[in-house]
Amino acid sequence: MDDAAAQVAIDAAWRRVEDTWDDDQAHRVFVATCLRHNQLPEAGRRYKAVRDGDPSRRAEAERRIEGLIALALSTMRDQRTEPSRSPHRALLITTIALCAVLLGILVWTFTKAMLSR
DSSP, rough: OOOHHHHHHHHHHHHHHHTTTTHHHHHHHHHHHHTTTTOHHHHHHHHHHHHHOOGGGGHHHHHHHHHHHHHHHHHHHHHHHOOOSSSHHHHHHHHHHHHHHHHHHHHHHHHHHHHHH
16 A cells, blocks of 8 residues: 555544544554554654643543553564674684684794794
8 A cells, every 4th residue: 555545544544533532443443554554653643732732632642642652662572583693603703713813823923933043
């Protein structure tokens, strides 16, 4: 779905929330629509505007914002990938090999200097 179609779906879901503020299902559909279109920040902006602009709906908007934060954190945790450890291992092996070569050169140079006395 393109951005324009996503925006239309989000706007329609939000209109339903605005028209039926006390309907929990309308809020769930709106948030699910935003999540499906990767637009949770848009949901947060809309609830924040209600929280800051309408004292009678402030408490519910705040509760919805807290739910969005929890959902965003959960989504981030679910999408998290563990960092690869192989680059660190390759760096460690390269460092050890380089140190061994340098140590070998140092021992060879020292031995050569001691034998030439």
